[in-house]
Amino acid sequence: MVKKLTVISGKGGTGKTTFTSSFVALAENAVIADCDVDAADMHLILQPEISETYDFYGLDVASIDRELCTGCGTCISSCKFAAIGPELVVDTYKCEGCGVCEYICPMDAVSMLAKKAGEYYCSNTRFGPLVHAKLGVGEEASGKLVSDVRHRASELAEQNSKDMILIDGPPGTGCAVIAAITGTDMVLVVTEPTKSGIHDLERVVQVAKHFRIPVAVCINKCDINEQISESINDYCEDNGIPVLGMLPYDDVVIEAMVAGKTVVEYSDGKISEDIRSVWDEIMNVLFRQEKKDLVKLVQ
Numbered sequence: 001m002v003k004k005l006t007v008i009s010g011k012g013g014t015g016k017t018t019f020t021s022s023f024v025a026l027a028e029n030a031v032i033a034d035c036d037v038d039a040a041d042m043h044l045i046l047q048p049e050i051s052e053t054y055d056f057y058g059l060d061v062a063s064i065d066r067e068l069c070t071g072c073g074t075c076i077s078s079c080k081f082a083a084i085g086p087e088l089v090v091d092t093y094k095c096e097g098c099g100v101c102e103y104i105c106p107m108d109a110v111s112m113l114a115k116k117a118g119e120y121y122c123s124n125t126r127f128g129p130l131v132h133a134k135l136g137v138g139e140e141a142s143g144k145l146v147s148d149v150r151h152r153a154s155e156l157a158e159q160n161s162k163d164m165i166l167i168d169g170p171p172g173t174g175c176a177v178i179a180a181i182t183g184t185d186m187v188l189v190v191t192e193p194t195k196s197g198i199h200d201l202e203r204v205v206q207v208a209k210h211f212r213i214p215v216a217v218c219i220n221k222c223d224i225n226e227q228i229s230e231s232i233n234d235y236c237e238d239n240g241i242p243v244l245g246m247l248p249y250d251d252v253v254i255e256a257m258v259a260g261k262t263v264v265e266y267s268d269g270k271i272s273e274d275i276r277s278v279w280d281e282i283m284n285v286l287f288r289q290e291k292k293d294l295v296k297l298v299q
């Protein structure tokens with residue numbers, strides 16, 4: 001059975017990619033799924049060689065057949081998103097694909113057409129196969145793209161007898177996050193000791209709780225505010241959430257990024273030891289189950 005781990009954070013900039021990329025280096029038989037589709041950055045470290053490219057189609061958008069259209073204007077006044085201009089041209093960035101104009105057009109002049117909204121790729125990296133994506137500028141439907149990336153990653157895991165899918169999730173708590181964590185075996189939340197960090201943590205834990213997915217936490221840069229780190233620890237303890245690691249700020253993280261390497265490749269120092277320790281804890285939970293009781297569903 002292929003195990004699935006998703007690493008998320010309440011917002012960007014908590015160091016999620018620092019952890020995920022190092023986990024990728026430590027995983028022995030995994031497919032990597034970069035589901036941070038709005039701002040993918042793992043490729044900067046993993047330097048993938050693309051082997052397959054797929055078009056991604058998001059929402060259908062309206063298209064008006066000028067041969068059939070009589071110019072009655074009903075569709076213009078009916079569109080709640082002001083997506084149809086006076087020249088009867090559909091602004092595909094404003095069109096939400098609701099289909100109202102197609103429904104009300106007396107001439108059947110409107111059709112809903114699939115619109116390419118991005119691409120996703122299968123690539124080879126020095127750590128194994130990677131599925132990643134690029135959403136077009138201003139495009140939505142990132143949750144659907146995350147689902148496509150995960151689906152292809154599952155196929156690759158099956159085809160290549162991998163035992164794990166390591167998912168780098170998007171920030172926030174929106175539909176893309178839900179698509180990245182649904183049906184996974186464990187969610188690791190990377191947080192940082194700031195006031196917004198603890199608030200964001202609570203929000204993502206609520207999402208994981210709703211979907212009944214076991215959740216664990218890692219506090220990054222724990223020494224930048226020890227008091228808030230303590231509050232995060234208390235919150236986790238009160239909610240039965242294991243804290244798998246508390247990592248202090250370390251310049252080595254930036255140096256590794258600049259060198260285009262994962263932290264565990266770049267350094268054998270304390271920060272790498274700490275990341276390895278978090279990874280061992282995750283492996284215990286996912287495969288050895290020695291600490292299964294640690295990862296509880298949040299009630």
Ligand code: SF4
Pocket residue numbers: 064068069070071072073074075076088104105106107108109110
């Ligand atoms: S409702 Fe149909 S016929 Fe009327 S302007 Fe729109 S597309 Fe043309």
Ligand code: SF4
Pocket residue numbers: 061062078079080081082083084090094095096097098099100101102
């Ligand atoms: S599909 Fe909906 S949002 Fe798009 S142009 Fe038609 S009415 Fe407007």
